[in-house]
Structure formats: C-alpha cells, structure tokens
Amino acid sequence: MNNISATAGRVQGLDRKTLVGSDRFRFPLRGRSAEAEVIAAAISDVDSGESRIVLLRGVAGSGKTRLLGEILTSTSRSGWRAVVAVPDPESHLVPTAVLIDAALAAEPPLLTAADVAALATSPDSRYWFIQMYRNAVEAAAQENSFVFIVDDLQWADAASIAILRSLVSSMGDLPILWAFAARTGEHDENVRAALSEWATEGSVIEIESLSDDATVDMATDLLGGVPDAGLEATLRRAENLPLLVSELVQGLVEENLVTVDDDVAAVRDAQIPERFGASIRERIVRLPRRAGHLVQVASILGRNFSVSNLAELLGESTSELIDGIDLAIQADILVNGSPLKFRHDAIRETAELMLRPAIRTHLRRRAADIRLRSGEPLLAVAASVADSAERGDTAAVDLLHDAALQLAPVDATGAAGLANRAVELASSPDQYGLIADLIPVLWVGGRVDAAKTLAHGLKTVLSPADRARTQLAIARLETESSFAAAIATADEALAMDGVPLGVRAQLLAVKTLNLANIGDYTRLGESVVEARVAAQIAGDVAALATVDATESVLRFYEHRWADASRLIGTAVASMSRLPGFEAAQWLPEGLWPAFLANAAGEGREALRITEGRIEETQRTRSAIALAFWTMVKCRTLFDLGDLEEARAQAETVMTMAADLDLGDFAQATAGVVLYRVALLEGDYAACQAQSGKVRAMADSAALRLTGSWLLALTADADGDTESVMTWTAGAYETLEVPTPSLMTPADTADDALLARMWHKAGATERLERLAAVSRFRAETNPENALVKGIDAHIRALLSDSVDEMRVAVELLRTTERPLALALALEDLGLAEMKAETGGQEQSWNEAADILEKHGAVRDANRVLRHLRGLGVRRRAKASEQHSGMLSARELQVAERLASGSTTKQIASDLSLSQHTVLSHVRHIYEKWGISTRRALVERVARRAG
Template identity: 30%
Template sequence: MIRTLLRGRSAEVGTAHQVLADAAAARQCTVVVVSGEPGMGKTALLESMVAQAERTGYVVGAGKAEELDQISPMAPLLLALRSCRAPLLSADDFAALGPLFDQQLWLVDRLAATLEDRSQDAPLLVAVDDVQWADPLTLFALRLLPRRVATSPIVWLLTVRPDSPGVSELAAAVGRDVPVRHIELGPLSREAMLALAEDRLDRHPGPRLTRLLEGAGGNPFLAVELVEGLVNEALVDGEDLAPTGQKVPTRLRHALRGRMHGSRTGAWELLRVGAVLGDTFNVEDAAALLREPTTTLLPKLEDSVRDGLLLDDGHQVAFRHDLIREAAYEDLAPSARRVLHRSAAEHLLATGRSAVEAAHHLMVGATAGDRQAAGVLRHAAADVVPRTPTTAVNLITRAYKLLNPRDPLKLEVGQDVVDVFVHARRVQDAISAADELLHSAPDNETAARIQSQLARPLWDLGVDEELLARVDAALRLDGVSAPVHALLLAQRALALARGDDPETAREAGSAALMEAEQLGHRDARATALRALGHAATTDGRFAAALDHFQQVRALLGGLSQAGELVALGHLDRYEEARWGLADARRQAEEHGGAWEVPAFGWWQAALDLAAGRLDEAEAGALTIVGLAEDLQEYSYRVQAYSLLARIALLRGDHRQADRHLHEVRRWRRSEVRLGSAQGALAEALFLDASGNPAGAAHLLAAAADSPAALTRHTYSGYHAELPIIVRIARNADDPELARRAARLAELYAERNPEVPTIQGAAAHARGLVADDVELLDRAATLLRDSPRPLSRAMAVEDHGRVLLAHGHRDVAVEQLDLAWDTFVGLGATGEARRVQRRLQTAGVRRRRWLTTASRPRSGWPALTETERRVAVLIAEGRTNRAVAQALFLSPNTVGTHLRSIFGKLRVNSRVQLTRVVLEHA
C-alpha cells in the first residue's frame, strides 16, 4: 500500500527522511507535522518514515488517535510509547505515572525525563496518527514534551487533517523552542493518479477509468477504491464526483455500497454499524447492535475483509482507512446514527463496560430528558476529572443539559458542574453555574453548599469581598446543617484574613476553629487554621503565622503549604524555606500533590531575589512565564513579570524593565489582586528610577498605613521594602509618607523582635527619616545577620551617604565602597553605578569601576554562574532531570537555563554545547 499511495510524493518522502537524518546527526529535537485531507496518504507517509527510522537506528513508537476515544486520557500517546518491541515507556515507568494523572505538568515532566534518558543511547521517533482526534491531555502533552526534550535527538511525527485548531496551537507553541517541519499533502497530479492506477491494474487505465480518476480530486485513496472496485458502470454514468473536503466524497459512499451490494451477506450493514462503534470494534458488539447471532455475522465480516474494507487481527476488527468508516457512517440517516449510538451505550453498560466507554455514544445519542444518560455522563465526568478536567467539563455540562428543569437530579448534577469548573480552574464559569443554581431557589442547605463551593476559587483570585458577601449570605440562611455551618464560618474567617482588620479576622478564625473542633470537622478546622495563619501574616505576626500553618500540615499531612514557606521567609529562615520548597516539589513530582506548579517557581524566585541571587531569580521568573503559557494558568504571570522588572532595575536596565512592566500593565487588571500588588511596587520603583518620585509616592501612598495595606502592595518580604518606600518619599519630598512607612517598620519590629531583617529595616527607615548616622549605622550592623544582602547593601549605602553629608568623608567612602562591592558581587550593577556616581562626586576614583560594565550578551562570558554550571553538567552527559537534582533546581528551570545558554552560545544541540564547554574548560 505504501508504494502506491506514495506515488507522486517523492519530495515529501525525501523531506521526511532528511529530517530523520538531520535530527540524528545534530542530536536535537524536531517536530514533523504532516497535514492533508482524508485519503491523501498521511498514514502511508507515517509508515514510510517509521520504516526508515527503524532502518537507520531509531527506536520507534507509534500510536493513533481514535475519533470515538477522545475521553480516554493520553491513550494515543501512551500507545505510541508502549507499542514498540522495546517500549519507550517500561511497565514500571508506566505504573509510576498513575498518581500523576491529576498533576498534568508533573506527568509531562516525568515522561520528558524518561524519553530524555532513552534518547541517550539511540535517537527516538514518536509518531501519532490522526492527532485531530486526540484527547485534551494528549494535546497538552504534545504541546509541552518536545520543548522539554528540545536538546535530545527525538523526532515527533504528527499527522493531522487541515485546519485542526488544537494542532495549530500545538505547532505554534512548540515552534518557539523546537524546529517544526510542515509537510502538506495536497492532491496528486493527473500523471501520479494514472501511475497509481497502472500499479494496481498492471496496465494503463482506459478512457472511462481515466475520466473517473480525473474526477477523484487528486485523492489517492479514492483512486485506489475506484480501481479496486472495478468501476461499477451503473453508478458512474451521468454522476459527477464530489470534491474531497470535510465530508466523505459521494463517489466513495456509492462505490463502497455498490461493491457490497452484490454480497448476499449484507456486509454493508456491518460496516455501518461498525462505524458507529468506532475505528475498531469487536464482532460481538456489532452483532448486538444488529440484533443478530454472532455466528450469522461472520459471512459479512469475511466479505468485508476479503474486499479490503476491514482488517481482522483475531481480537478486534478495524476499518482499513478512516474514509471507509466515515463513508459508512455518513450513509446512515442522522436519526439512525443517534438511535444506534444510544443502543451502543446501553449494550456497553450491560456488558460491564465503564461509564467512560459509553459516554461518547451518549454525548451523540442521548436526547433531552434522558435521565439514565445524564447519570452515566455524570459518573464518567467524575472518573476523568482528576486526569482531564477539560473533558470532564464537556461530560458534566452535557449531563446537566439533558435533564428537565423540574427534575430533582438537575440540582444535584448542577453542583457537580460547579465542582468540575472549579477543578478545571474555570472560575467565572463556576460562578455563573452556581448563580444559575441559586436562581432556581434551592433549599437552604443546598444553597449554603453551593456558596461554599466557590470559596477556594474566589480566595485564589483575591476577590475577598465577594467571598465574604457570599459566605455571609449563606450563614444568614436558616436550617443549615452543623458541618456546612462550620465550614462556612471558617471560610468567612479566611475572607477576612487579608483585610484591614486582622484582629476581627483572628477572632472569627478562633470561633470557627472552636466550632470545627467540637464537630470533629477536619476540613473546617484546616480552613480556620489557614485563616488564622493568613490573618497573622497580614498583621505582621510571623511566628504565630508559622505555627498555624504548621498545624495545618500536621492535620492534613503531605506537603509544606505556601503560607508556611512564606512565614519561614519572613522570619529570615531562608534555608528552611528553600529546603521545604525543594522537598515539596520533589514529593509532588514523585507522588502528585495539590499545588499548582507555578506556585513552586514563584516562591523559589521570590526567595532567590530576597537572597540576592538575581540570576537564579530571573531564570525562575522566566520559567513561570513559560509555565503560564504551557498550562494556560496565569495566576503568577503578573508576579513573574513584576519580579523581572525589579531585577532589570537592579541591573540598571530601564528599557528592559519597561518591557516587563508593559506585560504587567497589560495583564494586571485581569489577574489576582495580589499579583496586581506586585506590579504596583515594581511600577513605583520604575517611576522613581525614571525621575518621577512623586508619581511613585502617589502609587505607594496607601501602602504605609498598616500591615494589611502593605500586604496588598507587596505580599512577599514587604517589611524589607519599607526603607525603599521611605527613600521614594524623601525623593518626592513627602515627609508624611516617609514617617508613616517608618512607623510601620517599627510596628513590624515590635512584633518580630528576633528577626534581624525586620529589626534592621526599622532602624534603616527611622534613620532615613531622621537623617541619623547612628541609626543607619545600627541598621547596617543589624543587617549583617540578615539573609537579604540587597537590604544590607542599601543600608550601608545610606549610612555612607549621610556620613558624607555630615562631613565624615573617610568613613563615608569606606561604607560606600563596601556597598559598591556588595552590589557588584550580586550583579546589581544599576545600584552599583548609583553608588559609583556618589563616590565620583566626592572626588573618589577607582580603576576597578571599569568592571561594572554590563555582561556581554553572547558568547561564554555572557553566561551566568548558574548557566555555566548547567552547561558543564550537560556536557558531562547528564540529563535535565539529573542536572536539576544536582543543582537543587526544577527540571523546568533547567530547561529555561538551557534555552538561554543555547541562545547566548548560538548552538542548537548538546553536541555543539559540549564542544564549547570543552574549549573553555
């Protein structure tokens, strides 16, 4: 079949085979997308490429997406990875994926690590046919995996029908990091069609067959069917061939029906029923739909196999080509299709098949009021929601729409709709669905449960006011059960926890905790403890916050929670926070976890910035930006761009800072409130650095009234930023703002007497307000024990500046030199240049100031220290995962470093990178 269907495809075959040769030689990843209408030879080209890959030393895995199997998560990709003689995914590797199906990014990372390991020994070809039918999880994995293994010799071969939206987005996303080769299979030329017919007939086609072939639209499969059917004269006279397109050509349906018409077995009916069951089916299921004994179906099967329409491997029957199945399917009247799909679902369920297997048929075959179908779809949604929430959304919403408005089950299924939307992070849809249910006037208990369902997404969005309003409305309802009441009380405390009155939040949390403990309600107790932890954080009582968050972990077990890690950072316990973060990430990778992946990256980047590790913080923030696009989960996008803007300002790159802030301004209004707060601080710093301190002061005016107000502006390490606010206020000639910020710094110091950063920040802020040399000296001394070197350098700089202003030149120069050294050592060259200008104004000259020039943009000197370490480890032959473990990074961050390294060194493979590393070893 390959030989004939590939007639006229020599250029395309040559391109495909060259990709294999180039990828193996360069040891780099490549994606090949083969597109074309049905019957144009996509599968034949795939088979040719698979055969060539096996001949040239590739390890090959191939799978196929099925139209009726889009509910099974990642089925075609897992088939490809498990199908070859030496599976790319071993049985043990496959079993280890089980806990990760509800953590899609961890799942992809685990697969990437496995494929990267396998590609060390031989290049790999992973082929997936008919990607247009792939389920959402497969599309997600195919969008991410090539980029995760961009530096490994892996070729991804995907065949697809034209204009498939998911595949177009996939190729666009992959193309940012990996070469994508598009091979489009258009209609064959007239000469190629005639040659194809001659291959089959062993003679040149006659005039009538030539005319038929000319009308086949250049479709090689249709041409073969016409030739092999020997052109039934009764069907061809006076009838034009329909052009090939989204619908099956009319000629093919007629030709196939005509070929089967002479059979006394009624084989065409078998094909039509089989088409309802899918690309593959078993004889028993077909017999059940035809209501015939299995034995009477065998002659029909034999005729279909003999005529080359079906393939039979002894276990399953499969259509030889999608066009055959589609021709048979479209030959059914729409009502007949619906009835057969409904019958297929009933049969599958009656014979012990799962709700998921029956779901596709019910999506097509169920009609309004079909309560049984709604129940099956509901169970199917519950089965798949941990792995593919997008699929679950389609199933549960269909189940909901099937039910009559007055059906008591509709309210119950509606609550499932809300839950599934929440799980899929479609918060606005969840809110709309909940409001629709509430509009139907449910009983008070149900109404309270519905409002409670929205608590977590509303909290994550940062819209605490709406959360509070909804919970209060539920608490006013009569007859609400004690467990729901306890959970609502805890959620109310959580809604108050980030507000302007932490004391009220603390009282609400304590009352909620007491009620939850009396009932033994674990979830309500955990929520109340979280509320107390966040209220303590908002109030600047970090030791108390840590205690509450640690109680949550003791109660629920599992991973460190975000609040606990943040509290450790506020208490200057950075190493504990870093180890806790690394441990949480590792456990989530191995066993699955409740955290969203970008959260890990955000807190790691924030800790790195606080600790003065600018390069690592930048790589972490860039990783978050990439993950936001990968996951289409944008909760941390504004924070990441804000952090990148601050790093650019520290380096003195105002143009780059402005570019990052453009993204902040673009997305700030649509993101969570806390992300917007990060953007406000970055914007204020930019305005001050750009000569507009008044604008910066105005932006921060509300941030110095209380810990709660400041929380809304910075959220991470905000107490350490207060001296910066005082600096901006002084530059803007706003003494009142400066005094308020200093008073707030003192409040933090009173509540955290054992934390050097907080004590030093208070002394620093007071010293700036008073222009007091002794206070600034004390600040610099206190901050020697702080893990925040940038804060220490700023305090030393201000101490030197005031000393200089008071006439103590020698001591001032010593302090300013120390600040300059620290800034340069941290890579904060923008800060160093400011100090340098101050020293130059004082008449100081240093030859070493020349070293403050910006790092080169390309070549080995352009690499950061971490990038050099990554490059050396990669050159030693380590995988991304091994490098991540060695450097205590995430695999995603290693990938970010590698993309940066490749760009700076202008290489595109590990082999080329190794050569560069050896030159500089």
C-alpha cells in the same frame, strides 16, 4: 479510577504497520516532490543535531498518512527510534490514551505497562506523565535521532495535546523530528492552539490535490497500464485525491470496467459516481446485504472494535458473523486483526452515515452500554452517550456525571461539556443532588453562567443542607476570581436556615479568608471571632486551622509577629493530628510558616522548611503542591540575594504553570521574582518582555499594589521620580492599614527601597508616615534585627543622620539580607559625603563588592559611579548573566550533559527539579550562543582540551 491507568491499552495495534503496512506503500510516491524535499531537509537537519517540526495539513484522503509513512520508512533505514500515535474520533475524551498506547507499541517500547501503572496513585498524574514521557524520549534521542509521528491530530484529547506542546517546547535542543498530520477544517480550541504554535515554529506542508499527471502516474501504478484519454477523463472525477483515485480504480477493476492491452488502460463504462465518498458507498452497497449491514453497524463501535461487541450489538452469535467479516476484509473495507478495524476513517464515516439517523442514534446508545460492559473506560464511551441519549435517560445522566468528574482534572473544558449535557438530560428530582455536584465542573470549565443558572434553578428543589454545600463549593471557586463575590455567596448561604454546623463553619472560614484577601480588616476581626466559635462548636479541625492561619496573616500585618507565629504554629499542630495529614498538601495555608519565617528575616529557616516540603511533594507526586512550594523557594532565594538560583526556580514555576494551568497566581509570585531579578541584573530586555504582565497586574483589583510596586521600581531605575510618586500613591494610602502595601506577602526590606524613593523625591510627608509605621513595627518586635535595621535605615534617611545609618548597617550585618545591607552601605556613603565626615569610599567599595557578588549589576554600576565621582577607578565585574561565563551550577549541568547524563539523572545528582535543570540549560545556551545538545557537547570538549 485514575485517568492515566484507566486509559492504558484502550487503543490497540498502533505500530508502524499502521503507516506502512498497506499495499498502497509498495508503489512510488507520486506528485509530492516538493513535499518530499521539505521532509528530506527536516530529516537532514535532525541528523545534524537539530530539532524540527513538520506539520501536514489536508482534507481526508489527500495523502497525509502516506507522507507520514514515507517519513517513518526513511528514518527507519537510518536506525532512528520512533513513536507513532494515531488518535481516533473518540480519543478526544480519553486523556493520554493515545500517547500511552503509542509508547507501549513502539519498538522497543518507550514506556512499559509498569511505568504507566506507577502513576495510578499520583494526585497529579498528567504532570508526572509529562516528566516520565519526556525522560523516555530524551534518553532515546541521546542515543540516536528520534521521530515522533502523530496522525489525525484533530482527534487527540486535550491532555495529549497539552503534553505534546510541552514536549516540543522543552526538547528543542535534541535531535527529534516531530511530524504531525491534521485535517483541514474547524477544530476545537486545543487543536487550534497547537497547530498555530507548530505552524509558526516548523515547516507547514499543505497537502493539495494531485496534478493531472500525478493522478495518471498513480493509476498507471495501480493498473499496470497507462490510462487512455477516456480513462483520464474518468479519473478526474475523483478530484485528484489519492484515496478517491485508489478507490475509483479498485472499483473499476472489481466491476470489470477497465481493460489493459499493450500497457494501455481503457475504461469500458464512464458511469462513475462523482461526489466524494460515493465510490466507498458503492463498495459497501455491492456487498451482500448481511455483510453490508454488518459493516454499517460496526461503524457505530468506532475505528477499532471487537467481534464480541459487534455480535452483541447485532444480536447474533460470533459464528454467524464470520462470513460477513470475511467479505468485508476481502473488499478491503476492514483490516483483519484483533481487534478488527476499518481500513480508513473515510470508510467508517461513510458507513455510519448510511444508517438512518434514528437508527444510528439508537445503536450508538446501545453500543455505549455494550462497550462499558466489555471493559472499555468510561471516558471512551462518554461522547457516544452524550450524542445519543435522550432526556430522562437516568443511566446516561449517571454516566455523564461520573465521566465529567473523572475528566475534570485533565480537561476542564471537555468535562464541562459532559456536565452540561448531563444537566440537559436530567428530569428526575432524584438526580438533582447529583446534578449539583457538577456546578464546580461547569465553573472551572469556563461555563460560569451555566453554573450560576444551575445553582439558581436548584435553590427551590435542594434541601437546605445540599443547597449550603453547593454555595460553599461556589464560594471556594469564586475565591480564585472574585473575593467579593465569594463573600457574598458565603453570606447568602449563612443566612439560610438548616445549614449543618460543619458546612456553616467552612462557610465562615472561606468568608474570613476572603475578607483577608480584600483587605477588609474592619470586618475581618469580627469574622475571625465568629468563624472560630463556629469551628469549635462543629468540632471542625480543618476549618479552625484555616481561621488560625488567616488570623496569623492578620496579626503579621498588624506587626504582632509573635502572635502570628503562635497562631500558625497552632494551626499546623492541629492539622497534624488529623489522620493522613501531609503538611506539604495543606494549601495555601501551609505555605504561611515558610513565608512568615522569610518575612521575619529568617531566610535559611524558610529555605529549610521549603526544601523539606518540596522533597515531600516529589515523593508523593503532588505537582500542584510542588509548584506552590517552589514559588515560596524562589521568593526566599531572592530575598537571600541568590539571584541566579531564584531566577532558575522562578522559571521552573512558570514552566510548571503552563503544564498545570496555575494561572495568575504563578505570575504574582514567580513572575514578580523574575521581573525583580531582571531589574537588579540590568536585563532590560527581560523586563520589557514581562512589562505587559506587570501592567496587567497593576490594572487588576487583586494585584494592583504589587503591579504598581514593580512599575515604581522600574521608574526608579529609569530616574523617573514623577512616575515613582504616581505608582507608590497606593502604598502611601495603605501604610497604616494591616495589609500588604507593596508585595504579597510583604517584605520589610522593601520599605527601605520605598523610603529611598521618597527621600530622593523630597516627599517628606510620605517618608514621615513610613517612618512612624517602621518605628511601631520595631517597637513591637524588639528582638528582630531585620526590623530594627530597616527602621534605622528609614529614620536615618528622614533625619540625614550618619550615626543612625551606621546603626542600620551594623544591624543589617547580622541578618541574612545582603542586598538590604548593600543599599544601607550605599546610603551611608552618601550621608558621609554630605556630612563631610569621610569614609564614603570604604562604604561604597563594600557595597559594590556585595552587589557584584550577588549579580545585582544595575545597583553595582550605580555605586561605581559614586566611586568615580571620588576619582576611584574600579572596573565593573561583568555578571555571569551577560559575560558568557557559566555559573558554578551551570558548569555542573553542562559537564554532566556532555558526559551523556539525562535531565533526570542530573536532577537526581544535583538535588534539583528537572524543570530547574532545563532552566539552567537554557541559560547555558543563551550565554554560549548555541541551541543544541550536540553543540554543547562540542563546546565542553573544547574547554576540556
């Protein structure tokens, strides 16, 4: 079942009564004046249009919830919309449940049940849920200020934490108060990261114990009299924690241990338990035996529980529980409602600890089965099963196996924990095949050693077919991190007897793909043939299509572009005949037709393919596929010279990468585009911000040449010829090998940039080899104007030929590569000046026009320096990026925002993704020096006036 739909409605009753419904809130807030000032300032800032974060941290019972209640009460008086989320101790394994129920319980609801149900068929529900949630919050915040409250953040699930981080980071321009409360102590990695991030960006309030005076004031409110010296001494035993003070005073009153005469409260007996939670235990102990036992057993069911589940766990009828439940409610231990719930987590935790460990473990396991039968989601129960099951519990292994697979798409780390526990519990040979399913879960969740150990341990007990399938799963996972390891794993499986034909075909396809990834083209040719034969024998269309796509890449790098086009066309046609095939979902092979068209200089065709696929992914709600196709789009736009839109699309990818955990692949595509755009625009601050990632690419095995190329471009911009030669040494060594020497996928136009660098450095030997490769490529693809134009440009540099450079210019005029044309025009001017043929002024003026039009400020300034050397004074046109001027697209976005349109509406109007709209909004803020939506509205109004 889809995680989003499976969790909806699990946590009930999460409304503002959770924070302000208790009698405790009828008394004044004592001892928190400094904290109240921080909160009041944040509320005031939000009222002024700003976004603010308030983070409350303190031990259990310190008063965090009370302060959140004050925030909610204060903002409600001003008519703010609010969402209140309250995770419970078992929320950490139930993806997004706490956010869904908070949205459904808001007044009016932020989302509807139909909104949530609509995500049930989405392959990437978490990503689309973020978009839906963000749209709802944005729409509410545009009407009035908004407060989003999360209590007990330490228990929130990983998906909810990730979504909250995304919402906070992307909505800093809206009047929203984000108020979070968390216990101090050790937290998991997700919670630690969120708390660290918000502590840096917001106001942190450390909730300490009350002062002695504040404790006395609190007791006075509760008792109706001022404590005398004896009672003050007794109160100090509650450690000045508000919860314990309240519990202590209530216990004194219930046992008739305090008197109030003439507005003075005095204690009769100082025998009060001193350690934390003792007063709570005493209240449970003082209940009649059956009622106390009921409370202890109920604690096993969690913060909220149904009477029917409690009755089944106790082995009694619901009618037999009525008296005990009433007594627990009267003692303020339970809160009446459906479901019942403990008044405070400290009470529930204390009640649970009162059970003997063996009994507690037994009850937790029984309770898990009861909760499942009552309809609670699998993931809501998984943690309890993991804690209470014993080795050999086959039902627990089955449950944890299913839970791990269900959780893996949204919380890989949590899923790996469940998978590891399932492995520990398994003891039956009948379950070994089931356990093998969990190897990828362990791997993706970061437990690579455990996955390898498990795979090794299962070798002798699995059938050859199951073992081969396990190796295939590992090889696919290793493809993302170690191409060589993936090949070794595939080879090991292929060497076994009894491998099914279909699995063998897929193993060979994976091996072939990874041989291409490492550039082992000696073995790749043989592997392609072997994999093709195996796929044909097995009748495995998908494996055969992967082989065709891989061979297409090989033929491209061999400069046999017609063959490359034919092979990928065949692959797509074969896949299209499979039932249910969607071209946009075939990743990464399906990206290649667009990449190939763009590399061949057919950028508009590549853009047509890409935009069609993006529309398809949005319709089918496939976020991963959307991110990949947006990567292709940003690269295509860059090569077409549309730097502004390329930057916006690349930023979109990087934002999605954070939501979808895309890792290094996004950096190697969109990150490269962002860096190159910054270089062309002369935005050295942006380059510096990304320099660490570029260095990391250059230091890695898989992306060494790409990272080195970016560093060579940087060195060239700085005039550092020596570094240029160092960083392009790898490109020189691989020029004649059918592999990308610069970017991935390779771009022919980059060869002209490389030739310019080596020409400037006087590296004739390198330039000659590059020219030979370029000549072969042009002869092999004689109809391609881009290939011929770049070849002419390189040979013109080698021979210092004005005529050859003019040929290059005319050929490049017929292509869709304006920046390549501009560089050829610049070099034509240099050649004309050197040969004293004249005409350089015209060449350089045209080059400057093109570069300025496309925002390539750095290159334009270099050409303008050439013109100044001729005595031609021409003022540089400031780029929109640095002048404060909005581009046409940015102006469209600004005007729509000012008119009250939401991000979602603007994206629909302008046929953009919402992330791209947000990217444009960020650039508007940077150019105008503003940071809020309200300031933007005022700026647009002034422009109109």
